[in-house]
Amino acid sequence: MSPDDSRDPAHRDNGHEAAGAAAFVPETEDLEALRAAAADCQGCELFRDATQTVFGRGAPRARLALVGEQPGDVEDERGAPFVGPAGRLLVQAIDEAGIDRDQIWVTNAVKHFRFTVRGTRRIHQTPDAVHIAACKPWLSAELRSVAPDVVVCLGATATRALLGTTVRVMRDRGVVLERDTSLGTKRFLVTVHPSAILRTPDADRPSAYAALVSDLRVAAAALQLLG
Ligand code: SF4
Numbered sequence: 001m002s003p004d005d006s007r008d009p010a011h012r013d014n015g016h017e018a019a020g021a022a023a024f025v026p027e028t029e030d031l032e033a034l035r036a037a038a039a040d041c042q043g044c045e046l047f048r049d050a051t052q053t054v055f056g057r058g059a060p061r062a063r064l065a066l067v068g069e070q071p072g073d074v075e076d077e078r079g080a081p082f083v084g085p086a087g088r089l090l091v092q093a094i095d096e097a098g099i100d101r102d103q104i105w106v107t108n109a110v111k112h113f114r115f116t117v118r119g120t121r122r123i124h125q126t127p128d129a130v131h132i133a134a135c136k137p138w139l140s141a142e143l144r145s146v147a148p149d150v151v152v153c154l155g156a157t158a159t160r161a162l163l164g165t166t167v168r169v170m171r172d173r174g175v176v177l178e179r180d181t182s183l184g185t186k187r188f189l190v191t192v193h194p195s196a197i198l199r200t201p202d203a204d205r206p207s208a209y210a211a212l213v214s215d216l217r218v219a220a221a222a223l224q225l226l227g
Helices: 003-007 031-038 073-078 085-096 129-146 156-163 194-199 202-226
Strands: 064-068 104-108 115-118 121-124 150-154 187-191
Touching (some): 031 129, 064 085, 064 156, 064 202, 073 121, 085 104, 085 194, 150 156, 156 187, 187 202
Parallel strands (some): 064 104, 150 187
C-alpha cells in the first residue's frame, strides 16, 4: 500500500472476514432505538472512513419498502438515504407509479458509504459480499420492524442481500417474487437502481426510466390487490 492509499478504504481489509453487525443490533423493533444503535456500528471496516451510518427513513409502518445499495456521497454527508440525484429520480418514479411517497420506507443494504479517493473526489465503490453480509442484520431488523407487504430491491446489491445470487435483476425484474423469509414480508420485486438510469446514455434514458416506473407500478398493483 502506498502512503496515499492509506486514505482509501478500498485498500483496506480486502478479502478479510468482517465480524458483522449482529453484535451491535439491539433486541428491539423500535426503529429509533435501532437507528441510534446503528450509529455506533463497527461491524465492518466501512465505518472508519464514511461520515456516518445512514439508516433507513420513512413511514414506520410502510406497506412498501425500497432497498438500495449503499449511501452515496450526498447521503453520507446528510445522513439520510436517497437524498441525492438518484433519490430525486426515485421519488419522481414513485409518484408516476401512483405510490404515496409518504407511505414508504427507504433504506440501503449497506449503511456506510464505500468509496475510493481520487484527488479531492470520493468515488463510489460497490460493496463486496463481505460488506453486504456484515450489514444484513440492520436490514433484517428494520424490515422486521416495518413489516412491509412488498419489498422492492433496487439493483443487484439489494437483490443479493435479500434474495441471494440466483435472482438476476435484468432477467427477473418487474414481477412479484414470493419467498419465505424471516423478514416480515414474503413479497419481493426487483428492478434497477435509479443511479443506473442516471448513468444510461441520453438516447436510452427515457426507456430505462419508463421501465423503472413500469416495475414500480407492478409493486403498486400488488399492494392494491392485498388491500
Ligand atoms: S457498513 Fe454496516 S456492518 Fe459495516 S460498519 Fe457500517 S453499519 Fe456496520
